[in-house]
Amino acid sequence: MTWTLARRAERLNPSIIREILKVTERPGIVSLAGGLPAADSFPVEAMREASARVLAEAPREALQYAASEGFGPLREWVAAQLSAQGMKADADRVLITTGSQQGLDLVGKVLIDAGSRVAVESPTYLGALQAFAPYEPAFVAVECDDEGPVPAALGEARGARFLYMLPNFQNPSGRCVGAARRDALMGECVRLGLPVLEDNPYGDLWFDTPPARPLAAHAPDEVIYMGSFSKVLAPGLRLGYVVAPAPLFPKLLQAKQAADLHTPGFNQRVVYEVIKDGFLDRHVPTIRARYRLQRDAMRAALERHMPAGCRWQVPEGGMFFWVELPEGVDALALLPKAVEAGVAYVPGAAFYSAKPRLNTLRLSFVTVSPERIEQGIATLGRLFGAAAGSPA
Amino acid sequence: MTWTLARRAERLNPSIIREILKVTERPGIVSLAGGLPAADSFPVEAMREASARVLAEAPREALQYAASEGFGPLREWVAAQLSAQGMKADADRVLITTGSQQGLDLVGKVLIDAGSRVAVESPTYLGALQAFAPYEPAFVAVECDDEGPVPAALGEARGARFLYMLPNFQNPSGRCVGAARRDALMGECVRLGLPVLEDNPYGDLWFDTPPARPLAAHAPDEVIYMGSFSKVLAPGLRLGYVVAPAPLFPKLLQAKQAADLHTPGFNQRVVYEVIKDGFLDRHVPTIRARYRLQRDAMRAALERHMPAGCRWQVPEGGMFFWVELPEGVDALALLPKAVEAGVAYVPGAAFYSAKPRLNTLRLSFVTVSPERIEQGIATLGRLFGAAAGSPA
Numbered sequence: 001m002t003w004t005l006a007r008r009a010e011r012l013n014p015s016i017i018r019e020i021l022k023v024t025e026r027p028g029i030v031s032l033a034g035g036l037p038a039a040d041s042f043p044v045e046a047m048r049e050a051s052a053r054v055l056a057e058a059p060r061e062a063l064q065y066a067a068s069e070g071f072g073p074l075r076e077w078v079a080a081q082l083s084a085q086g087m088k089a090d091a092d093r094v095l096i097t098t099g100s101q102q103g104l105d106l107v108g109k110v111l112i113d114a115g116s117r118v119a120v121e122s123p124t125y126l127g128a129l130q131a132f133a134p135y136e137p138a139f140v141a142v143e144c145d146d147e148g149p150v151p152a153a154l155g156e157a158r159g160a161r162f163l164y165m166l167p168n169f170q171n172p173s174g175r176c177v178g179a180a181r182r183d184a185l186m187g188e189c190v191r192l193g194l195p196v197l198e199d200n201p202y203g204d205l206w207f208d209t210p211p212a213r214p215l216a217a218h219a220p221d222e223v224i225y226m227g228s229f230s231k232v233l234a235p236g237l238r239l240g241y242v243v244a245p246a247p248l249f250p251k252l253l254q255a256k257q258a259a260d261l262h263t264p265g266f267n268q269r270v271v272y273e274v275i276k277d278g279f280l281d282r283h284v285p286t287i288r289a290r291y292r293l294q295r296d297a298m299r300a301a302l303e304r305h306m307p308a309g310c311r312w313q314v315p316e317g318g319m320f321f322w323v324e325l326p327e328g329v330d331a332l333a334l335l336p337k338a339v340e341a342g343v344a345y346v347p348g349a350a351f352y353s354a355k356p357r358l359n360t361l362r363l364s365f366v367t368v369s370p371e372r373i374e375q376g377i378a379t380l381g382r383l384f385g386a387a388a389g390s391p392a
Numbered sequence: 393m394t395w396t397l398a399r400r401a402e403r404l405n406p407s408i409i410r411e412i413l414k415v416t417e418r419p420g421i422v423s424l425a426g427g428l429p430a431a432d433s434f435p436v437e438a439m440r441e442a443s444a445r446v447l448a449e450a451p452r453e454a455l456q457y458a459a460s461e462g463f464g465p466l467r468e469w470v471a472a473q474l475s476a477q478g479m480k481a482d483a484d485r486v487l488i489t490t491g492s493q494q495g496l497d498l499v500g501k502v503l504i505d506a507g508s509r510v511a512v513e514s515p516t517y518l519g520a521l522q523a524f525a526p527y528e529p530a531f532v533a534v535e536c537d538d539e540g541p542v543p544a545a546l547g548e549a550r551g552a553r554f555l556y557m558l559p560n561f562q563n564p565s566g567r568c569v570g571a572a573r574r575d576a577l578m579g580e581c582v583r584l585g586l587p588v589l590e591d592n593p594y595g596d597l598w599f600d601t602p603p604a605r606p607l608a609a610h611a612p613d614e615v616i617y618m619g620s621f622s623k624v625l626a627p628g629l630r631l632g633y634v635v636a637p638a639p640l641f642p643k644l645l646q647a648k649q650a651a652d653l654h655t656p657g658f659n660q661r662v663v664y665e666v667i668k669d670g671f672l673d674r675h676v677p678t679i680r681a682r683y684r685l686q687r688d689a690m691r692a693a694l695e696r697h698m699p700a701g702c703r704w705q706v707p708e709g710g711m712f713f714w715v716e717l718p719e720g721v722d723a724l725a726l727l728p729k730a731v732e733a734g735v736a737y738v739p740g741a742a743f744y745s746a747k748p749r750l751n752t753l754r755l756s757f758v759t760v761s762p763e764r765i766e767q768g769i770a771t772l773g774r775l776f777g778a779a780a781g782s783p784a
Contacts, residue, residue, distance in 0.1 A: 048447045
């Protein structure tokens, strides 16, 4: 063909897993594969009122080109929320993004050269690997245990452009890093001169107690913080934000301008209308209660049906269980069989920057009813039990 | 600081012109600088109805994560519209983007390596230079005359990754490339193996006759085509699209997914609701009529007030006049004086990939009333006349 692709285009590839999972949209499949929040938690009525109000009160402003930084009152709102959590977050360092996925892309664009080392948890969020990959980094997988990245293992990441972390109810592991581990990690990062990209889409979805304060509260100049409205309101609006240290902010802003000029002003104004008077303080607890019930259903089903030798942590928030099967049982290879039997999950292999652990999988508990969770996990238990050569 | 910037971040810089023009938001300034469509042309009532309908009929789908390709019916609509203009445009090669600015970013990401040659018109759209710059191309400025890029000059662009062109009412020059020049250009591009990125945000804004058929209709496999809803509906929704040759589509799609997962589904559905029954056939003529009146007002004012030795083409569509001042009159240097005198414009220097012609400027006629156009151009006439040493 006439076209010559950029070298980085080699790093853009269709996801085999995504292809397999396309069939999970088939009616009748119990999909535990989704990374989607529960659609019946979306505050449709509040959105309807807010849309009408924005189009009645400021239609031209909402529909015209707008500032690349984002809508002023929304930036102020984000700064105030984060300041209440102990972060030093001035509104003028808040950049509104087209979903937090765009935050990952912009950070990659501004900070990653071909060959730059970028440290990630192991496993880590697949979408971040996809966002960074076109900038051709060399990923460094930091050793993790049940409490998060191991501070003593950070030395291997020395010289990396940054450490990418989801401290709260991580996708995919569900793990929340405790206060003591945060202290130890940030102490070590500061000592090593290793800056941090803190991604927090799930932090508000805690079940019993809120997570410890953000990493950015420990060392505001060494941490870029990212948040999102996708999990507490609705992802279809594509609204996230980045809070950047002052010296980085102008470069991220220029990258934002080059990428899409600005995030839709209409969406920003509608969300601001919805949230400005404390709506989330009433709404988010309903999501928490609902997700907790479903988490409990999945925990009970896993205990009932998974074969011996499986291992999981019970997530204290967020959307996911991370299950380790007995060594030698390959969750990627078993996926087509599972789908045939009517259940879908995401094989854990997708979440590793290198050397995937094939005996792992991610299960979402938020979009499926307790009854179907029970049914789906029972099916998986039989399948994995048979593969492990032991009765379920 | 702890942070190390990527090399490409050097190519991200604040626009000096943007800084100067910030003052143009001051009330009382006659701003001919905007690249904004006229906000009172936005179909607010249609948007209000469509938003309400989407949130009543498909709220969960509109607010949930959605396909990276875009909303199916909107992709079908785009394909049908373009097919009617003689393009071979299958819906499965239409990618909905977050404004057409994102299309520029994605094409840059997939096609430009550091040092790749990228051919552009001279002058060209500033936002495209900004989108491509972080991918570190070497720009090749193709010689242009009043009819567009000069076919015989394309040889210099041989080996470039693509030629970026706005054939219809170009930003900034206002020029529309005629049918014969299109034939000659595409013949030469095919002969040279030089693919084309065709950007068409203004094509629907013709005043008397529609532009000749798209470049993509000449050689569908050699042209990426980009369009936008910003100028015919409203830019604050951030909705554009890319139609890519089949071999490129998957890479652009993966780049899109990495960049922001998908364009807001709510916005796509609202726009589809607005346009699906022929709304644009009734609405766009009202924009054309309005812009034509203002074009006429600016033409008359320029003829009345510009000093001898100035030169401009009368645009037959779009939003801009491009004015060449007498050699030696520096429009960039004169901008602060103009702003002080109450009028703003964009110095032409911003629109050159290299060797700017300092005696040029861009004037928008779409957001200012005929009376204020007259007033603003009279002021500029005096200023430029004095600078040229001749009475206005």
